[in-house]
Amino acid sequence: MPDAGRWNPMIRTVFGAAVVLSISGLMLSDGSARAQSTQSDVVATTRPVVVGGYANRVPARLVPAPAPKQAVPATTSSKQAAAAHVYVPPSLLAGYFPPSYEEWIRGSTMTGDWGGLRTHLEDRGVHIQGHFLEDASGNPVGGKYAGVRYAHEFGLGADINFARLIHHDIGVLHILLTERAGLSLAAGPLGGAVDSVQQIFGSGETVRITRLSLEKQFNRYVSMEAGWINTENDFGQSTMHWGMSIYCQFQTNAICGMPQGLAMNGGYGWYPTAHPGAWLKLYPAGNDHYLVSAGIYNVDNTISNTHNGFKLGLDDTTGVYLPFQLGWHHGNDYTGDMDGNIRIGGYWDTSEVPIVTSKAGAYQPASVELIDLPTTQIRGRFGGWFEGDQMIQRDQSGSGRGTVIFGSFIWGDPRTALSPYFATWGIIRKGTLPNRPNDTISFGGKIAVLNPKMAQYAGMLQQQGQKAIRPSNEPAIELNYGWRPTPWATLRPGLQYVWHPGGTNRYAxxxxxxMETGLTF
Structure with missing residues (x-):
């Protein structure tokens, strides 16, 4: 039976948000739209951090420029001039609200400058960040049954630059808390799809520490970070174009953040979980053209549990995850050579894990009796990845409009990897209609090839006369439109199509x- 009871509240939620932001967008005149084209793009999911083209997946907003200081007239006395430069803390109420609707709708954050307090903090190295993301999805056709599911994430954090705050450069302190809630379309109506079609669902729907770390850039050649972090920020991650994470222009979790094969095949720590760990990055040329990096992360298979949101200890540790990565970056999004990136990486996970056939039962109907199921344990697993992206077209020099393509390939240990071959691809066009310079159209997909060893085991069950199912693969595609009525809001209606949900032919x-919505506070 269709899960019709969930449609009404979801339709009201999505429709309400769409109406409010539609009114906001429509009230902008053609002139304001042209003015908007001069602003840098912003997406609610990511912003660049640290050096050049390599970025962390952390909530984003554009930092407003400090208000210009007024010059002191030449006739002013020295005492008056000194008084003119004495900083007076702003009132929390004076100027809290933008002076006009158009200034609010064009601002970099939904909550504005807090009466000047935000700029005051920024000037002193304290960057406050907040975001809301939601993914609403429904499958009217196919899967186990028709249904609608909703999931969301709130995030609140800060980056504290001690060099500006206390004038001692001990690094930048990152603090981020997230809260997730909702249900999964993939786990329910789709009957257990290999990848979530809602990138914001997962990792225990609870409040958790997502980042608590100290990052230090020693010079233009060396930087490092240590604390409670996730691997997804720095290894196998998306690159940035026009200030946007290109992977997170998609709602499917197969693409957004990183290619999901990495998370499926090893102890890779994915957002929003936090693992004790550290990384070191070297820039041999003193810029972002070349990157050599390595890291070490604690592996804990229970960290995603709901009750472990504030777990900071090493209980339940199974081993360490040791990734390394080589990167090459060239070009620019706006002028000169077109921007492009290549990254090659690999990992060794010291954990002891069962071989992949131990998971074969999850892909069989309840009526199938498992016979001689191999469950051997193996110490150590490995894998690697390749990622590449390239701007292939720019409307004109200095323009923020253009087209980018990307692709990735993940290879996992054939003894233990659920999907030893996993690939993603996509094309993104930024700048759609003449008065929509920041909107995007994105088309991409993935293919997850399930380990052939599970199909071989299913074949053995079939020889025993059982109606076993052979797991094979799960391809999918997505087409969406990213509408940005303001720099702090994104609405992304889209369509997805999944072949063989769950990697089998059990369901249509x-x-x-x-519909995905992102707001930057």
Whole structure:
């Protein structure tokens, strides 16, 4: 039976948000739209941090420029001049609200400058960040049954630059808390799809520490970070174009953040979980053209549990995850050579884990009796990845409009990897209609090839006369439109199509309608 009871509240939620932001967008005149084209792009999911083209996946907003200081007239006395430069803390109420609707709708954050307090903090090295993300998806066709699911994330954090705050450069302190809630379309109506079609769902729907670390850039050649972090920020991560994470122009979790094969095959720590760890990055040329990096992260298979949101200890540790990565970056999004990136990486996970056939039962109907199921334990697993992206077209020099393509390939240990071959691809066009310079159209997909060893085991069950199912693969595609009515809001209606949900032929191919909303506070 269709899960019709969930449609009404979801329709009200999505429709309400769409109406409010539609009114906001429509009230902007053509002139204001042209003015908007001069602003840098912002996306609610990511912003660049540290050096050049390599970026962390952390909530983003554009930092407003400090208000210009007024010059002191030449006739002013020295005592008056000194008084003119004495900083007076702003009132929390005076100027808290923008002077006009248009200034609010064009601002970099939904909550504005807090009466000047935000700029005051920024000037002293304290960057406050907040965001809201939601993914609503429904499958009217295909899967186990029709249904609608909603998931969201709130995030609140700060980056504290001690060099500016206390004038001692001990690094930048990163603090981020997230709260997730909702249900998964992939786990329910789709009957257990290999990858979530809602990138914001997962890792225990709870409040958790997502980042608590100290990052230090020693010079233009060396930087490092240590604390409670996730691997997804720095290894196998998305690159940035026009200030946007190109992977997170998609709602599917197969693409957004990092290619999901990395998370499926090893002890890779994914956002928003936090693992004790550290990384070191070297820039041999003193810029972002070349990157050599390595890291070490604690592996804890229970960290995603709901009750472990504030877990900071090493209980339940199974080993350490040791990634390394080589990167090459060239060009620029706006002028000169077109921006492009290549990254090659690999990992060794010291954990002891069962071989992949131990998971075969999850892909069989309840009526199938498992016989001689191999469950051997293996110490150590490995894998690697390749990622590349390239701007292939720019409307004109200095323009923020253009087209980028990307692709990735993940290879996992054939003894233990659920998907030893996993690939993603996509094309993104920024700048759609003449008066929509910051909107995007994105088309991409993935293919997850399930380990052939599970199909071989299913074949053995079939020889025993059982109606076993052979796991094979789960391809999917997504097409969406990223509408940015303001720099601090994104609405992304889209369509997805999933072949063989769950990697088998148990359920019909699924057609999915979705809506993603992002707000930067």
């Amino acid at each position: 191919n699924a057609f999915i309608i979705d």
